[in-house]
Amino acid sequence: MPIDPRFDADEAALLTDLYELTMAASYFAIGLNGPAGFSLSVRRMPQRRGFLVAAGLDRLLEALEEFRFAPAAIDYLASLKLFAPAFLDYLAAFRFTGDVVAMPEGTIFFEEEPILEIHAPLIEAQLIETLVVNQIGLASLVASKAARSFHAARGRRLVDFGLRRSHGADAGLVAARASYLAGFNGTSNVLAGRRYAIPLHGTMAHSYVMAHETEIAAFEHFVALFPELGSLLVDTYDTLRGVENAARVALELRARGGKLQAIRLDSGDLPDLSARARRILDQRGLNDVAIFASGNLDEFRIDELARAGAPIDAFGVGTAMVVSADAPALDISYKLAEYNGVGRLKTSPGKLTLPGRKQVFRARNANGGFFADRIGLAEEAAATVAREFRPAPSTVAPLLERRFQAGRRLEPRPTLAESRERFLAEFARLDRRHKDLERPERYSVRHTIALGAMLTAEKLRAEKRQD
Amino acid sequence: MPIDPRFDADEAALLTDLYELTMAASYFAIGLNGPAGFSLSVRRMPQRRGFLVAAGLDRLLEALEEFRFAPAAIDYLASLKLFAPAFLDYLAAFRFTGDVVAMPEGTIFFEEEPILEIHAPLIEAQLIETLVVNQIGLASLVASKAARSFHAARGRRLVDFGLRRSHGADAGLVAARASYLAGFNGTSNVLAGRRYAIPLHGTMAHSYVMAHETEIAAFEHFVALFPELGSLLVDTYDTLRGVENAARVALELRARGGKLQAIRLDSGDLPDLSARARRILDQRGLNDVAIFASGNLDEFRIDELARAGAPIDAFGVGTAMVVSADAPALDISYKLAEYNGVGRLKTSPGKLTLPGRKQVFRARNANGGFFADRIGLAEEAAATVAREFRPAPSTVAPLLERRFQAGRRLEPRPTLAESRERFLAEFARLDRRHKDLERPERYSVRHTIALGAMLTAEKLRAEKRQD
Numbered sequence: 001m002p003i004d005p006r007f008d009a010d011e012a013a014l015l016t017d018l019y020e021l022t023m024a025a026s027y028f029a030i031g032l033n034g035p036a037g038f039s040l041s042v043r044r045m046p047q048r049r050g051f052l053v054a055a056g057l058d059r060l061l062e063a064l065e066e067f068r069f070a071p072a073a074i075d076y077l078a079s080l081k082l083f084a085p086a087f088l089d090y091l092a093a094f095r096f097t098g099d100v101v102a103m104p105e106g107t108i109f110f111e112e113e114p115i116l117e118i119h120a121p122l123i124e125a126q127l128i129e130t131l132v133v134n135q136i137g138l139a140s141l142v143a144s145k146a147a148r149s150f151h152a153a154r155g156r157r158l159v160d161f162g163l164r165r166s167h168g169a170d171a172g173l174v175a176a177r178a179s180y181l182a183g184f185n186g187t188s189n190v191l192a193g194r195r196y197a198i199p200l201h202g203t204m205a206h207s208y209v210m211a212h213e214t215e216i217a218a219f220e221h222f223v224a225l226f227p228e229l230g231s232l233l234v235d236t237y238d239t240l241r242g243v244e245n246a247a248r249v250a251l252e253l254r255a256r257g258g259k260l261q262a263i264r265l266d267s268g269d270l271p272d273l274s275a276r277a278r279r280i281l282d283q284r285g286l287n288d289v290a291i292f293a294s295g296n297l298d299e300f301r302i303d304e305l306a307r308a309g310a311p312i313d314a315f316g317v318g319t320a321m322v323v324s325a326d327a328p329a330l331d332i333s334y335k336l337a338e339y340n341g342v343g344r345l346k347t348s349p350g351k352l353t354l355p356g357r358k359q360v361f362r363a364r365n366a367n368g369g370f371f372a373d374r375i376g377l378a379e380e381a382a383a384t385v386a387r388e389f390r391p392a393p394s395t396v397a398p399l400l401e402r403r404f405q406a407g408r409r410l411e412p413r414p415t416l417a418e419s420r421e422r423f424l425a426e427f428a429r430l431d432r433r434h435k436d437l438e439r440p441e442r443y444s445v446r447h448t449i450a451l452g453a454m455l456t457a458e459k460l461r462a463e464k465r466q467d
Numbered sequence: 468m469p470i471d472p473r474f475d476a477d478e479a480a481l482l483t484d485l486y487e488l489t490m491a492a493s494y495f496a497i498g499l500n501g502p503a504g505f506s507l508s509v510r511r512m513p514q515r516r517g518f519l520v521a522a523g524l525d526r527l528l529e530a531l532e533e534f535r536f537a538p539a540a541i542d543y544l545a546s547l548k549l550f551a552p553a554f555l556d557y558l559a560a561f562r563f564t565g566d567v568v569a570m571p572e573g574t575i576f577f578e579e580e581p582i583l584e585i586h587a588p589l590i591e592a593q594l595i596e597t598l599v600v601n602q603i604g605l606a607s608l609v610a611s612k613a614a615r616s617f618h619a620a621r622g623r624r625l626v627d628f629g630l631r632r633s634h635g636a637d638a639g640l641v642a643a644r645a646s647y648l649a650g651f652n653g654t655s656n657v658l659a660g661r662r663y664a665i666p667l668h669g670t671m672a673h674s675y676v677m678a679h680e681t682e683i684a685a686f687e688h689f690v691a692l693f694p695e696l697g698s699l700l701v702d703t704y705d706t707l708r709g710v711e712n713a714a715r716v717a718l719e720l721r722a723r724g725g726k727l728q729a730i731r732l733d734s735g736d737l738p739d740l741s742a743r744a745r746r747i748l749d750q751r752g753l754n755d756v757a758i759f760a761s762g763n764l765d766e767f768r769i770d771e772l773a774r775a776g777a778p779i780d781a782f783g784v785g786t787a788m789v790v791s792a793d794a795p796a797l798d799i800s801y802k803l804a805e806y807n808g809v810g811r812l813k814t815s816p817g818k819l820t821l822p823g824r825k826q827v828f829r830a831r832n833a834n835g836g837f838f839a840d841r842i843g844l845a846e847e848a849a850a851t852v853a854r855e856f857r858p859a860p861s862t863v864a865p866l867l868e869r870r871f872q873a874g875r876r877l878e879p880r881p882t883l884a885e886s887r888e889r890f891l892a893e894f895a896r897l898d899r900r901h902k903d904l905e906r907p908e909r910y911s912v913r914h915t916i917a918l919g920a921m922l923t924a925e926k927l928r929a930e931k932r933q934d
Contacts, residue, residue: 014658015636017628018669021657026671026692032678076661082696122678129672133631134639161484164600165796169482170635172601190488191481194543202485204493205596207803210811211499211589215933225493229549235815241933267815319796328795329632329786336674344677348702348734466682466708 013069013094014076016130021077024123025087036122037338037357039114040132042140046327050440051430053147053423054103054115055178056139058416061409063131064096096124100404101378103360104414106143106181106423107399108430110445113375114358115140117400122339129334137332138171143178145324147427148299149317150183151435154306157314159201160187161294162322175322181420183427184317196416201316203229203264209236219249223260227253231262231292234277239268243277247284254286262290262313270295271310278311290314298325299437343458354451355458359400361385361448363393369429373399376448385448480536480561481543483597488544491590492554503589504805504824506581507599509607513794517907518897520614520890521570521582522645523606525883528876530598534563563591567871568845570827571881573610573648573890574866575897577912580842581825582607584867589806596801604799605638610645612791614894615766616784617650618902621773624781626668627654628761629789642789648887650894651784663883668783670696670731676703686716690727694720698729698759701744706735710744714751721753729757729780737762738777745778757781765792766904810925821918822925826867828852828915830860836896840866843915852915 027033042052069077069091077083077091098120109115116136118125149158160179166172176192186199193200204222212218215237223230232249234242243263250260263281265273274291281289293305294316302315319325335353336344343355357378363386364370371393374385378400386396403410414422433441447455494500509519536544536558544550544558565587576582583603585592616625627646633639643659653666660667671689679685682704690697699716701709710730717727730748732740741758748756760772761783769782786792802820803811810822824845830853831837838860841852845867853863870877881889900908914922 011658011661012636014661015630015639016657017630017655018657018660018667019655019671019675020669022669022689022693022696023671023675026675026689027678029692030688032688036678038674077657080660080667082693126672126674129674130631134633134635137632138634163482163484164597165604165799166601167605167634167790167795168601168637168641169479170637172482174635188484188486190483190485190544191478193485193547194478194481200485200547202487202489204486204490205593206813206815207505207593207596208486208490208493210803210813210932211494211503211806213932221497221499222489222493225496226489226549229489236813237815237929237933239815245933323634323790323795325795328634328790328792332632336677339678346673346677346703347705348673462704465677465680466704466712 011070011073013067014073016127020127020129022082024127025083027123027126028087028090029084033121033123034340036120036125036336038118038125038129038334039337039354039358040116040136040332040334041114042111043331043333045111046330048326048438048440049144050434050436051108051110051144051147051443052140052330053143053182054107054109054140055105055143055181056136056174057102057105057116057403058413059139060132060135061100061404063135064100064128064404065407065409067094067096067128067131069094094127095407096120096128097407098124099402099406101400101402103399104401104422105419106426108426109360109399110373110443112354112445113360113373114354114400117337117357119357133332133334137330139174139178140332141324141330142175142322143182145327146179146182146184146321147423148437149302149315149321150427152299152303152306152437153315156306156312158184159314159316160184160189160321161316161318163189165319166322171322177416179321181416181423183420183424198416203231204233206233206236206266209233215242216245216248219245220252223249223253223258227258228261230260231264232260233264233266235265235267239265239273240276240280243280247280247286250286250289251284260286260289262292264292264294264316266295270305270312271308274310274312292316294318296320303437343454345455345458345462347459347462354447354455356451356454358451359398361396362399363389364395364397364429366394367429369431371431372444372446374446374448375451377450377454380448380450388448478537478540480534481540483594487594487596489549491594492550494590494593495554495557496551500588500590501807503587503592503803505585505592505596505801506804506821506825507583507603507799507801508581509578510798510800512578513797515793515905515907516611517901517903518575518577518611518614518910519607519797520610520649521574521576521607522572522610522648523603523641524569524572524583524870525880526606527599527602528567528871530602531563531567531595531871532874532876534561534595534598536561561594562874563587563595564874565591566869566873568867568869570866571868571889572886573893575893576827576866577840577910579821579912580827580840581821581867584804584824586824600799600801604797606641606645607799608791608797609642609789610649612794613646613649613651613788614890615904616769616782616788617894619766619770619773619904620782623773623779625651626781626783627651627656627788628783628785630656632786633789638789644883646788648883648890650887650891665883670698671700673700673703673733676700682709683712683715686712687719690716690720690725694725695728697727698731699727700731700733702732702734706732706740707743707747710747714747714753717753717756718751727753727756729759731759731761731783733762737772737779738775741777741779759783761785763787770904810921812922812925812929814926814929821914821922823918823921825918826865828863829866830856831862831864831896833861834896836898838898839911839913841913841915843918844921847915847917855915
């Protein structure tokens, strides 16, 4: 099967860094397992990014509910000769019993803002670190990248074509889901279609045309079987002759009462070819045949094509989106912020963290547009924080919501379609200055006065931890 | 569990692009299922790359042996209302019965060279496309990136720390395996350790130090449990004070007959901090405590540190390596090269493909060093191709080997350790001009005379396919 078949439940909890287990073993040995709070945030925006899109929460919470060390996993850990039997017994009985507060999927967020906080006994919160960072990091990375194509496309349709270049099986699924969340209209990924009910797209590759003796035979065979589905790939040989052949087939299909949906251009000078293809189609009365473009597209190229007025109705976006090519990782980290009710922070150069249980407060104007956030303490009231914004906002509301309690998911559990609606609504309320593809304006994010005071106090306390 | 638990055998064959299935359905309907040959190659080298490393074959061949459409997958496909019952029955009975010739894992390769060819009935060869490109592409991408750190480290040890930033669960496993293949010494990824018998590394995160009341207590607790394993992370607060604390613990440990393995620096000015840390340790007679560095390292940074003579004994390399940050995708494609014994090619602008069954011939000098390759036809004899090289090589040998026949893996099946040895031996035989991190010299790859003649003939034939 297309992925390693042994990647099953017996091994899943082992998908972690060894140090999570050695730290946990040490905490277990010394009985250090009080209530801890960890905070997940992006320390610095990737280049050219003016906003980020939170994604991946649903998959994460499901995984947390089911997190187990199966007997086979325990056997392997025992074989390492690192861990005491009592600790292995602890792992064998391990369940994640903590709480999660998080921004719902589809929320727009910015640097330094906690997008998720875990409150759990220290060992539990530590053992899930790798999972949390890996899953939320990737989904948010891709959603943030895909939203840029959505912005550039100005309403034209977008399809995820990236599975083959995604970083493995899991990444292909995450990318299909995250791009749909961020405004895409469908995916070529069949498993993603099944699992997430995302509309599927796809017709033919060049090999299909090449396997036939002639291009026209390939087109005819395809529409004979799929009269409703067809988008004919016209650039296997000479593109404009390919368009002529597609037009011929479209007219034959029309004569039989059918309709060709689209032609697809996958190479060459797209503004020129799409204009010429449009003319060829229109001259034959095929105004209703759409032009679909693909081939190394990204938000920059889509923006160019849209600005140039290229008559392209839909885009297939692959590699650049699924690997987030210009920024293939988020500087995301999961940091201890509180232990036994006391704030913690590290003071490593350039890596200062924010102590305590936190909340993100978002200020909106009367139209719902949002213009500034404050990172504050969880116990602060929105009404109080509202006074710290200039100009005075129409509303201020917290972004982090409790979504998981004592090891179980809470209601509501938004569907992917609902999360997509949230994204679309919120994205429309974000000023375009922050959406510029090359030089976005920085969105205003500051600490509340209360968080600032806690930070100062905890810095002093942290210095004492080396005495 | 840490990945979506539903990602199981029932769904694995659905991890494909919809068009593979629509093309297959059309081939099935019209009875177009003769013997086909597909060729996998990288069209253009990524920026700054002078060589690539083949990887991922073992996982792929295992997946091909087990490729099935399970009943649940068929049910989903039926629900799409796209496919005829006879085609769904065909899929339900589907097995991959073809042959695979490929470069063994660890082989150094270059642009345009076929690294793998599939010979199978057309429908079978088409249905596995997404899997082949996804898996070989990612593994080779990461192995090629990791080899650059191996080169830059000049013998210092390297550990994969990338799991949390890898693109999902599968990518984390692929990266651990591919980087070990390409000269790394271990990984933090516990599941990769189990599955591929890769040495595991890892001790503590900043959160471990922060969870304790004092840094020294954290260090003492850790070495009490893991006296042999310890590398103490010294930069949670002030780094040099952290080194002093680690030294104190190392001396206490020594007094009890133990030995601290290393300290770890994860931030700051590494040349300066490593030199100061080395002095502190040496002044206390702790010459045997190694210095391990991590924190946003890549081949460029490792090269700088090695050139600067920073006293660092080992590097943890994470994000930049696992996502291949400066080139996060390969321009890899799987192209129909032959159908019913006749060569095929496409002539799209900039995307000319090579027809026929091919072979890659590598010329070596008397020391085994390789200096030029020829892409030729599979039936050409190495001795004949040898006459096309200048200067005259000492030996010429083919790189593509038959590894899979009639749906089953053939012997030998090299272990990961054996593939790693192959890489190490071959990498040593590649001239350093091609290994330069910024401006590698282009390695000589040409077509044999026979392939050139076939290409000319097939171009003419391709033009007729649009008449």
